[in-house]
Amino acid sequence: MSDSRVEFRAARYRSLGEPLLEWFRADPERIALIIVHDDESEETLTVRQLHLQACACAGTLRENGLRPGEIAILALRHCRELLAFFWGCIYAGMVPAIVAYKGPMTTAAAYIQRLKDHVGNTGCRLVVTLPELKAGAEEALAATGCRVMAIRGGGDGGADAPGAAADIFSSLPRSGGEDIAYLQFSSGSSGSPKGVLLSHRAILNQVQSYITTIGIKEDDKVVNWLPLYHDFGLFGGLVIPLFASIPSVLLSPFKWLRNPLFHLRLIQRHAGTISFMPNSALNHTVRFAAGRDLRDLDLSSLRLLINGSEPILYESQQEFLHSFARFGFRESALASGYGMAENTLGVSYCAGDRGNPVDWVSAGTMQSRQEALPAPPRAEGAKPNVSSGKAMENMEIAIANASGRHLPERSIGEIVFKSPSLFSGYHGDPGRTAAVLKGGWYHSGDLGYIAAGHLYVCGRKKDLIIVGGHNIHPEDLERIAGGVPGIHADRVVALGVLDKALGTEKIVMLCGLEKPASEEEQAALEKELRQRIFSRMEITPAEVRFVEKNWIERTQNGKIARPANLEKYEKLIRGA
Amino acid sequence: MEATEARTIRQKLKTYITAEIIKNAEYPLRDDEPLISGGLIDSFSIAHIAVFIETEIGVRIPDTDLTLDTMDSIDRMCARIAVAMAGPEDRRSP
Numbered sequence: 035m036s037d038s039r040v041e042f043r044a045a046r047y048r049s050l051g052e053p054l055l056e057w058f059r060a061d062p063e064r065i066a067l068i069i070v071h072d073d074e075s076e077e078t079l080t081v082r083q084l085h086l087q088a089c090a091c092a093g094t095l096r097e098n099g100l101r102p103g104e105i106a107i108l109a110l111r112h113c114r115e116l117l118a119f120f121w122g123c124i125y126a127g128m129v130p131a132i133v134a135y136k137g138p139m140t141t142a143a144a145y146i147q148r149l150k151d152h153v154g155n156t157g158c159r160l161v162v163t164l165p166e167l168k169a170g171a172e173e174a175l176a177a178t179g180c181r182v183m184a185i186r187g188g189g190d191g192g193a194d195a196p197g198a199a200a201d202i203f204s205s206l207p208r209s210g211g212e213d214i215a216y217l218q219f220s221s222g223s224s225g226s227p228k229g230v231l232l233s234h235r236a237i238l239n240q241v242q243s244y245i246t247t248i249g250i251k252e253d254d255k256v257v258n259w260l261p262l263y264h265d266f267g268l269f270g271g272l273v274i275p276l277f278a279s280i281p282s283v284l285l286s287p288f289k290w291l292r293n294p295l296f297h298l299r300l301i302q303r304h305a306g307t308i309s310f311m312p313n314s315a316l317n318h319t320v321r322f323a324a325g326r327d328l329r330d331l332d333l334s335s336l337r338l339l340i341n342g343s344e345p346i347l348y349e350s351q352q353e354f355l356h357s358f359a360r361f362g363f364r365e366s367a368l369a370s371g372y373g374m375a376e377n378t379l380g381v382s383y384c385a386g387d388r389g390n391p392v393d394w395v396s397a398g399t400m401q402s403r404q405e406a407l408p409a410p411p412r413a414e415g416a417k418p419n420v421s422s423g424k425a426m427e428n429m430e431i432a433i434a435n436a437s438g439r440h441l442p443e444r445s446i447g448e449i450v451f452k453s454p455s456l457f458s459g460y461h462g463d464p465g466r467t468a469a470v471l472k473g474g475w476y477h478s479g480d481l482g483y484i485a486a487g488h489l490y491v492c493g494r495k496k497d498l499i500i501v502g503g504h505n506i507h508p509e510d511l512e513r514i515a516g517g518v519p520g521i522h523a524d525r526v527v528a529l530g531v532l533d534k535a536l537g538t539e540k541i542v543m544l545c546g547l548e549k550p551a552s553e554e555e556q557a558a559l560e561k562e563l564r565q566r567i568f569s570r571m572e573i574t575p576a577e578v579r580f581v582e583k584n585w586i587e588r589t590q591n592g593k594i595a596r597p598a599n600l601e602k603y604e605k606l607i608r609g610a
Numbered sequence: 611m612e613a614t615e616a617r618t619i620r621q622k623l624k625t626y627i628t629a630e631i632i633k634n635a636e637y638p639l640r641d642d643e644p645l646i647s648g649g650l651i652d653s654f655s656i657a658h659i660a661v662f663i664e665t666e667i668g669v670r671i672p673d674t675d676l677t678l679d680t681m682d683s684i685d686r687m688c689a690r691i692a693v694a695m696a697g698p699e700d701r702r703s704p
Contacts, residue, residue, distance in 0.1 A: 137653070139656075139677070291653055292660065325665060536654075564649030564650060566649075568649035569647070
């Protein structure tokens with residue numbers, strides 16, 4: 035493979051439309067994207083096709099009354115039209131926001147309710163979706179003034195759309211890039227999803243940092259299954275490859291979930307060199323592969339498998355390596371990163387000949403002294419922490435104590451960072467923005483330490499549960515539980531408990547009862563609660579436990595004390 | 611499919627789902643109880659149930675068929691397995 039590194043200079047551009055347009059002008063017949071459908075058929079898009087389709091979509095959006103700066107929610111399944119409308123919005127200066135399409139396990143009614151929450155929170159003017167949801171969405175959104183537009187979206191729509199509006203670029207942002215380019219919903223659920231506003235400038239800067247830090251080469255090829263409604267999928271799988279002028283093979287997350295080995299087969303078929311997997315995806319793949327015939331699998335083309343968006347477990351990486359090394363998977367491909375939607379995508383990254391560094395530390399001092407002191411590998415009481423890497427190009431990471439003072443190496447505190455790809459704020463919530471952006475430093479709410487320049491993430495200060503790379507706010511779960519008659523509204527706690535077998539956190543719900551309930555009554559309450567949570571949030575708690583209402587610990591000012599309840603729960607489990 | 615074979619399959623599935631997925635072998639799972647829409651099992655588990663059906667029952671359900679309609683209860687899974695056993699179909703990947 036060629037060693038020529040891709041160079042991308044963000045300062046040359048003022049909008050996300052420009053790098054794509056530049057590639058189109060320079061090399062229109064190059065393959066940009068390969069879309070893999072759920073029936074395993076493939077659809078190839080050249081840069082010219084993508085560009086022309088984006089132009090056509092930009093025209094359609096205008097015809098539907100959308101003006102530059104206005105938000106369009108793209109509620110589409112994995113298909114060419116999703117990509118074309120995303121770029122169409124960008125070309126026309128509108129702000130796209132991709133949301134998950136209705137899953138095969140969700141009802142239309144529950145999904146439309148979620149769409150309504152998103153529209154209500156963002157003042158979105160247009161929802162682009164598929165015909166099956168049009169009537170329902172229109173009815174639900176009638177009072178909001180938001181229009182619904184249905185497209186065919188089976189990948190069979192007009193191929194080249196040569197009638198694209200010629201003046202489409204007149205609305206490309208000219209301001210210097212500070213205009214908002216994209217709205218990223220940072221948690222997929224809830225009545226109040228956080229809308230992260232990203233400017234053209236922030237995204238362009240992230241692309242430069244990512245391409246340079248990872249060392250993307252001209253011959254690289256990305257194979258991605260991560261959803262495009264997630265920052266990792268959108269930027270890692272779509273925007274960065276396009277701006278690096280390398281092809282990306284895009285597979286739907288549903289297909290991956292139901293058959294994770296197909297992702298590996300695609301890497302083999304396309305000689306993919308870069309792919310992404312949150313930690314739990316490693317576990318899902320290993321578990322799915324067990325006992326299956328993989329004889330002719332060949333993963334030797336893969337040079338980077340980047341693990342990010344949830345805590346990275348040493349065990350998950352080792353099991354993946356153990357399962358796939360004999361199929362050509364190299365240890366040096368184990369790469370890792372840390373990031374968040376508020377920084378567009380990545381903050382830190384590393385890879386090495388022996389994979390990412392592992393720091394063995396004394397688990398005891400981490401707890402008692404808030405310090406990560408080195409311990410001999412595999413010794414009694416030693417814990418392996420996998421590096422999340424070093425600060426990416428143009429970024430600076432520090433560890434801060436409660437008063438914001440930066441701490442020395444190996445002290446545990448809040449991860450804070452400075453970066454040119456930070457968000458412009460939370461949509462309509464300056465208070466929330468000010469709470470995390472202080473003096474130019476973004477306060478992540480995550481806990482970690484730095485050793486030899488490497489960042490190790492080891493906990494969370496904020497109340498957040500991360501399941502399979504998706505952020506879940508415990509308050510959302512608690513609100514739903516509190517609404518179930520029989521469960522005490524103010525005595526419910528939702529916890530994220532690490533499950534090493536799954537490689538991610540699992541949701542445990544402890545529910546205080548309004549009055550003592552029989553086993554049958556509790557079983558009925560549990561059913562009602564599970565069904566409500568699934569229909570509203572499309573997630574499933576691993577465990578629901580009923581307790582006497584005073585069992586739930588509260589703080590002095592009456593709030594739910596999550597750390598205290600977690601400790602109490604863990605004691606309960608150990609005692610059982 | 612013989613009635614006894616159908617009963618064995620049903621029992622195998624039930625045992626696997628309660629013990630390995632719900633992780634409570636004592637759970638009184640009804641055959642028509644909604645598993646996914648009822649919030650009992652998550653979408654990751656569907657893939658593992660499909661693997662179980664393939665390796666232990668010898669029937670492959672194409673992954674495009676792993677939906678609420680075919681997988682939301684023991685009854686629905688058994689109906690889909692019966693269809694697969696009645697006529698050969700092979701849309702394999704990996």
